[in-house]
Amino acid sequence: MRLTHQREEILSFLRSKRAHYNAVEIYDAVRERIPNISLGTVYRNLGKLVEDGEIITVETDNRSIYYDGYIAPHTHFVCKCCSQIFDFEEEGQSFKSISDKGFTIDKHRTVLYGTCTECNEKN
């Protein structure tokens, strides 16, 4: 993976903020430093960075994918009202400490990604 100016700026932007951005938000932010960067380049780099494990994605029930430069395992909370995404270190099924902070939890989704038994046996 070649280290281009564009890729560097995208990665350092995501690492500098402890927050979650979609592709267009990242595009707008990076454009302040590289005015002629294209949205296609942003998408291509985000894809590569995810593939490489440099950043992670947050799949929500919004239409767009959010990207996170903080890659240690953690839990995301999506507010249906302001659509902000919050980080929590809590894992597991007890989210009592989160509700205690004043958050109301409507639903909770856990998704694992990987290779199933059958596919593992085939390869």
Next chain:
Amino acid sequence: MRLTHQREEILSFLRSKRAHYNAVEIYDAVRERIPNISLGTVYRNLGKLVEDGEIITVETDNRSIYYDGYIAPHTHFVCKCCSQIFDFEEEGQSFKSISDKGFTIDKHRTVLYGTCTECNEKN
């Protein structure tokens, strides 16, 4: 919520299968019984059924949303190879029993949905 033939067929299809389908797959299945149903109607009904808590969604890193008629809390496993979605009753952070079955877990995402403290205070 009015009980139309279309809504009935969509819901009974999802309840009859312990599997996960996207809108087009549901459209194709229901079309065998209601040949002139439209994809728009399928989407509208899926939205209403989710809103009503009759079915749940599975957000994956595929482009499309999957729908599940089995609404008890459970964990989903998405195979990156065959893209099948598997159900597991396991919750929490220890997925040892899943790996013991021959599944390889690459990543694990937990997302909570609800209302944040600030928005709760506003309302």
Next chain:
DNA sequence: ATATGTGCAAACTGTTTGCACACGA
């Protein structure tokens, strides 16, 4: 030197929506 990346614009895909008509309660 050359494989990889870029900007641009067009294409693609999943989903939503406006409209006139149909139907369930």
Next chain:
DNA sequence: TCGTGTGCAAACAGTTTGCACATAT
């Protein structure tokens, strides 16, 4: 009857991609 739902087609939004040129190594 009347408010909700439907089929259809067009619109939309997020994302991907083909191309010719540029750049990192």
